Amino acid sequence: MSLAYETKIAESIHLLQELIGGKSLKVTLAFSHQNEDAINIALAQKAGIDFDVFTLETHKLFDESIAYEKEVEAFFGITIKRFSANDEAIKALEDKVGEYGIFDDIKLRKECCHVRKLIPLAQALDGYDGWISGIRIAQSVTRSETKLVEFDGKFELLKFNPLAHFSDEEVERYMRESAIPSNALYAKGFKSIGCKPCTRAIKEGEDIRAGRWWWENPEHKECGLHLHKEK
Ligand code: SF4
Numbered sequence: 001m002s003l004a005y006e007t008k009i010a011e012s013i014h015l016l017q018e019l020i021g022g023k024s025l026k027v028t029l030a031f032s033h034q035n036e037d038a039i040n041i042a043l044a045q046k047a048g049i050d051f052d053v054f055t056l057e058t059h060k061l062f063d064e065s066i067a068y069e070k071e072v073e074a075f076f077g078i079t080i081k082r083f084s085a086n087d088e089a090i091k092a093l094e095d096k097v098g099e100y101g102i103f104d105d106i107k108l109r110k111e112c113c114h115v116r117k118l119i120p121l122a123q124a125l126d127g128y129d130g131w132i133s134g135i136r137i138a139q140s141v142t143r144s145e146t147k148l149v150e151f152d153g154k155f156e157l158l159k160f161n162p163l164a165h166f167s168d169e170e171v172e173r174y175m176r177e178s179a180i181p182s183n184a185l186y187a188k189g190f191k192s193i194g195c196k197p198c199t200r201a202i203k204e205g206e207d208i209r210a211g212r213w214w215w216e217n218p219e220h221k222e223c224g225l226h227l228h229k230e231k
Helices: 005-021 035-047 061-076 088-097 106-125 168-175 184-188
Strands: 026-032 052-058 080-083 128-132 149-152 157-160
Touching: 005 035, 005 157, 005 168, 026 035, 026 157, 035 061, 035 168, 052 106, 052 168, 080 088, 080 106, 088 106
Parallel strands: 026 052, 026 128, 052 080, 128 157
Antiparallel strands: 149 157
């Protein structure tokens, strides 16, 4: 039996209070320009915990996402820390992958995610006891094993997923009832937001992550940040 909406919110706030606030853990919250991240910020503020917020500057973001970062900073009164691979690493990647390599070869696509996302993520998580992520079970087959709290063996710290059990409708409901601003891309048909070359709007009836790496099979649709098993 699934929990009621209000119970899920209370459970998530309690989790943040008990496991992070109660143990004085040093945590950082991932902001990837999506509704889930904004809800996590709202829940963490309600929980009264100390937390930092970071985002990954891949240099491939939509203009709407960059604008949304500033909107979220103003709305919540926070500063988002930005992490990026260095210029040499980006240049070496671009020389190797070219303009279309990410579409032609999954290894090159994963290498692009590694340089633009994984390396900066490792920097963003360095020195923390845990991180807060917006991933949910309902998002995709690759996230079906998501738990509220897990140990992230890849980066060796705790990972909190307060929205693990939230449905798509519950995310939209929280945004609406709390009057939290959304990334303008949602109004343009995007349901999951990532880098510009690898994200498209979806059509009526399509899965919410159908617009991410749409040329790949569903089991490959991850950038490596949230994998439970390497694919
Ligand atoms: S999502 Fe696309 S552009 Fe962004 S890092 Fe991954 S492959 Fe590169």
